[in-house]
Amino acid sequence: MLENAPSEHIDPRALKAWFITGILEGFVLLLIPISYLVLDRYFWDLPVIWGRVGIAVVAIYVIWEALIAPQLRMRFWRYEIRENEIDIQRGIFIIRRTLIPMGRVQHVDTEYGPVMRYFGLATLRVSTAATDHSIPALSKEKASELMGEIASLARVSDEDV
Amino acid sequence: MKMSDQKRQHPVMIILETIRLLKYGLPPLFFFALAMREEIRSIDIIPYLWGLSVLVIAFFLYSASQWYVYTYRYENGYLYIKRGLIFKKGRSIKRERVQTVNIRTDLLRRLLGVATIQIETAGGGVESEIVLSAVKLEETHRIKSYLETSGPHADHEKYGDGSGTEYEKRATYVVSSWDLFLAGATSGRIMLLFSLIATVFSQFYPYIPENVMTFLTEQIIPASDADIIPLLMVLLLLLFLSWILSILIFMILYADFTVISQNDYLQVSWGLIEQKEFTLKKNRVQALSVQEGLLRQPFGLCALTLEVAGGGVKDQGYIAIICPILRKSRLDTFLKQILPEYRMPGSMVYLPLRSRKRYLFRSLALVLIFVLLLQTVPYGWLGFLLLPPAFLMGLSRYRTGGTDINDKQLTLRFRNINRYHVLMMQDHVQSLEMSSNLFQRRSNLSTIKASVLSSPSGKSFKVVDADKREIRKIWKWFSRS
The missing domain is CATH 1.10.287 (Helix Hairpins)
Known part of the structure; x- marks a missing residue:
């Protein structure tokens, strides 16, 4: 969009x-x-x-x-993790795009159900103090990699503040 | 008594606590007695009285022991609490960790010259607050000011800012009684009270003798045979009564509403019968909303509320109100004095003309379906009377919608029924979302939604159908890269 x-x-x-x-x-x-x-x-x-x-x-x-x-x-679900922020786009009829500053990230989780696990997929969940966001169906390695990345980036931005 | 000594609360706490226990203990007992009444004669009430006095004594002894074992002291930047008769519990709270200190009194406590002090720390659970239920009024203020003076470390930081001249900055705003009167008159609680009074009235209505009723109505409207007139008169009377009552309630509830801004703290106090007071560190403020009620907007009146991070859950109802009523013309001065970081935008970016039809459609569509369904009942055509207000509401919503960016501040303006200006700082916005559905995409419109932290969970504010170019500006403003 x-x-x-x-x-x-x-x-x-x-x-x-x-x-x-x-x-x-x-x-x-x-x-x-x-x-x-x-x-x-x-x-x-x-x-x-x-x-x-x-x-x-x-x-x-x-x-x-x-x-x-x-x-x-x-087709519509995209994400991008930059140094200072996370950018997520999702939706089918209503396309939503969310911007989360790294400094606002409270915690990151990964989660997967039995089907997801069979395919080696996981959902990445990013929480701020006020909102919850998720990136579904990433490969498990990618998810844990991103989790580490976000966690360290979030820490860096915390120190900036 | 030295500062470092363990202190106890005021002995009247024993009495207050006994009363509180009785208040909770008596109703079950009363119902128990009520259930037994079939079998006993009235003379047998005496054992009950005995039982009651034993209970009172037991409660009193329990309260006394509570009073005896509950001690506190404050020194070296800590507040220490010790309590428990058999299992001793101790707790120490660092001054810097204290989020808010509230002082409350009710009628009984004020007569006894004591107050309740409630100390909240971050966390929000039951364990995160400490309540000293009866402490001498001066002592509560001593504790409060002790917990609220930051340590030498914080003072040092303040000098480092280079704004040493503004070290002691204090501003006070008191809401006048006339303003409170206006606020009560326009509060919109009238309908709530009206339904309450009407319910009570309808309960008593059958007990009013019929001849009295007819006499009364004949006094008001002599020689009328229409049935509807007396009914209307009664309704009008009830409406007027509830209006007066709602004004009175508002004036008592928010009497002496005072906001003090001092250094990093806001202190708010109000109330005539039940006095309330809370102190809030300014950095906990996440957003400021200026609410103009439908009835208040024509008079140029608004109310200010805050979104606040942290703190106990049950206090949210009142912690949010920073000013129950304010003339819009004084808003700028108020903000400059009390919350200087926020500024009301001078002009805002309005919504583009092409979003008007979407606003009108949204307002009218639901009402229209409802009205069409109404056509099946007699007098259903009266439903068409709903259409003009719905149309006006949609139009007004469209005209109200607006956005503004000013340096670090984002302002969203929108209307549901009341008109809101929500002022947020960039670093308090937790996440920003823009969305557009198929139709919005076709006409280059988007919805913008900003979320802020507000306990117990977040809150978000949105402006629907704004020009995509404006939304993109906000997006750029928020983006860190």
């Missing part, structure tokens, strides 16, 4: 990780309309149409979450 968007992209393996997460999420969500249909079949006489609508909604959601959204997220 600005001509000088942040330079770094997130790891392309994120596409696979998000695809699998989306599919898994879909299976879990599918339990709701299916149990509705089961109840309808064996216990009460409920209108079947709502079960089918439910399945359709879940299907659309999964297509979005597993296929479309990751592509778009991939």
Whole structure:
């Protein structure tokens, strides 16, 4: 959205990780309309149409979450860690760009779930005293490297103040 | 008594503490007694009285022991506390670590000539504050001034600044009663009180004999057969009553509101029945907002609040108010005296004309849906009356929106219902975010959001649909590289 968007992209393996997460999420969500249909079949006489609508909604959601959204997220999500600040851009419909001065960084965390770990990915979380920001799906090495980098840069800027 | 001796609180603490314990202990007991009442006759009340007096004595003894074991002393830049009857606890607090010292009194304490002093350190948990619940008033001020004089080290730094001539800088602002009256009259609490009074009234309404009621209404409007008029009269009367009441409440609550700026500290005190006072180091101030209420704006009145870092959570409600009412014409002088680092911008960058339709759309769309839904009920067309105010609100929001950068200060101006100017220093902004959705991108508009620290967590302020070029200026201003 600005001509000088942040330079770094997130790891392309994120596409696979998000695809699998989306599919898994879909299976879990599918339990709701299916149990509705089961109840309808064996216990009460409920209108079947709502079960089918439910399945359709879940299907659309999964297509979005597993296929479309990751592509778009991939395209817009950028970050750049400079000496004095962290610059993050994210979003699909609403593109948000955040600037965090190094001196304001309170702490940095990395975190990953089972799917992310399988692909060797991690999310980097940067917290200031007032806000929380994250860069999703970096390679694990990259994440811990950045974590160290931010921590040391943040310390340097603290000394400046 | 030497300064270094262990001191105790004023002995009336025993009584105050006993009363406090009774206040918490009695209601359950009362309900217990109430539950038993079916079985006992009224003569059997005597054992209860015995029980009560035993309880009072027990509470009294407990309070006395608390008073006896709780000692404090202050020396060498530390405040030492010792307490505990069986498990002894001690604590020392370094003067530099003290964030705020609050002095409070209520009616009873004032009659007894004591006050509560509350000492807060950084952290914000329960453990981070110390309360001496009954200390002689002079003693509280002694403790306060002791904890607030920085050590010799800090004095040295101050001379190093080269501003030695301004060493003792003191400014005071007192809110006048007339201003408080105006503030109460425009506070907007009237509706709240009105609903309260109306509820109470409706509870008592059936007990008013009907002939009295008709007599009254006939006195007011003789020979009228319309039913709606007396009802309207009652409503108007109630409105007026709640208006007067809200003025009175405001005037009592904020009576003698005084702000003192001294060196690095702000000291604020107010209240008639319950007096409150807090002291705040100026470097904890993260942002200043100037709030002009919908009713206050036409009279040129505003209220000032602060976003403050650190401190106890429960104090946030009042620690934020730096001035409950101020004439806008005096704002510049007030800021120069009390918070010289902040300055009200002279003129601001307004929003571009192309964002007007977006503001109007946002204001009207929801109301329009609501109104269309209303068409299904009788008199639903009355809902259309909501549209003009919504339109005006959207227009006013558009006209209010604005940004300004002045040296190190960012100012955002916006309106939800009230109009706000939020003044922030560059090094207090924790992060800056600009965002734009599909439609905003098409017309080169962005939303800017600045977050500051404000306990217990952060707070952010935003201006929607500003010109992208202006946003880019703010971005450059904030960027360190």
